Amino acid sequence: MAGSASELARRLGEDAEAVCREYLSNGHRSGNHWIVGDVRNTRGRSMHVRLKANAKGPAGKWVDEATSEFGDLLDVIRESCGLVEFRDVADEARRFLALPRPQVQGAGAQRHPAVAHGSPDASRRLFAMSQPIAGTPAERYLAGRCILLGSRERSLRFHPGCYYRDLLTGETLTLPALIAAVTSLDGQITGLQRTYLSHGLDPRGPVGKAALADPRRSLGRLFGNAIWLGLQPGTPVPVMAAGEGFETMASLRTVMPALPVAAATSANHLAGLSFPPGCRRLYIAADADAAGRHGIERLSQRAGEAGILALALRPQLGDFNDDLRHLGPASLIAWLRDQLLPDDARLFLPSG
CATH class of the missing domain: 3.90.980 (DNA primase DNAg catalytic core, N-terminal domain)
Known part of the structure; x- marks a missing residue:
């Protein structure tokens, strides 16, 4: 289906320089990049937007070296315009691309006027x-x-x-x-x-x-929050695991049912995850996706600043759900046993 967020981002990327000139007007072009202070169009040089696709990735991708934030041109539109709901971001992207706006069915109809969409x-x-x-x-x-x-x-x-x-x-x-x-x-x-x-x-x-x-x-509202499995609100969480994808974290929870885990839904949200009270050790689930490593590095840095020991868990295949499905739970348990601290392995993994 061509109507996805990725398709909108791809179309914006085809004219990335024009997008930057419209929404990041305080920046300038330098080679194959648009240079600006940040995604909110502040003057500076820490954010780089790729203008043409190359071996490093598609056009329109950006990274802020100062904050480790990254994203695509839909994120640029959202942040530079101060938009909250993704529907508004998509509408603004369609306006820029001169695409027709979707028709509202029923004159003046509004299904749920009391609650903002996406709130x-x-x-x-x-x-x-x-x-x-x-x-x-x-x-x-x-x-x-x-x-x-x-x-x-x-x-x-x-x-x-x-x-x-x-x-x-x-x-x-x-x-x-x-x-x-x-x-x-x-x-x-x-x-x-x-x-x-x-x-x-x-x-x-x-x-x-x-x-x-x-x-x-x-x-x-996703930033700082997560899909939590096993969290008891108000209870100290001395040891936990966090990662980007729900299925990755649910796979770890399947073989370690006593370990609280958090799925942040994206690499950017992983970087900003809030730590529960009493957290002393944080296992961060990695995967084969390069973009996710930015979130892992930033989360590790924040954990260290909070006095939390951050340790990486790495799968054998693409992610831990791949390991669980293709190698089986016994293999995954054995693989994790070698990566957990001994006390945590005894506490969270099945004996033997």
Whole structure:
């Protein structure tokens, strides 16, 4: 499907210099980069936007050397314009690209005027409208990924007909979705991640991700918060694990069910993750994605500044879900045993 956020970013990247001149007007071109102070269009030289694709990556990608932030041109539009909701970011991108704005169905219609789209309130309402995952396609989807969490994980729900909006055309689909709550350390829902699932005619058959360009969508207030598995609000967490992807962290939770884990949903959000009270050791799940390493480095730095020992956990394959599915839980447990500190291995891994 061509209506994904990645497609909008790609189209912006085709004319990256024009985007920079429009939204980062305090910068200037230098070779193949646009140089500016930061993504909010401050004067300076620490942020570099790649103007033409090369061996290092596609056009439009940027990094701020001062803060380790990085992203694409949609992030530039959001931050430089002071936008909050992604719908507004997509609308502004379409305006710049001279694409037609999506038509609103029904003159003057507004489905939920009391709650702003993408707000924490909207996230809490969607979560409340969902159901526990037991016996649902969401549970079968996770089982198909060898992720076995059970009903103890209250942050996971299932919605049988969740809206999916094509960011390029505005077309709306209705699809089943795994709903994962993003929460603050006090347990308040601040956002959601939706994993859209494929329709299955067999109610007992396998379930996969929907055939979409971006089958995962997040909304709400994400920075500093995470999809927490095993967190008891207000309880000290001396040892925890954190990473970018939900399935990566859920895979670790499957083989270490007593270890609290946090999935930050993106590398930028991983870099800004808030630490729970009493945290002394933080295991950071790495993967093969180069972009994620920026988030890992920044999180490690912040942990050290807070007096927390940060240790990396590295998979054998692309990520820990690949390890769990293709190598099996016994192999993953043995691999982790060599990376955990001995006391943590005895505490969180099965004996033998």
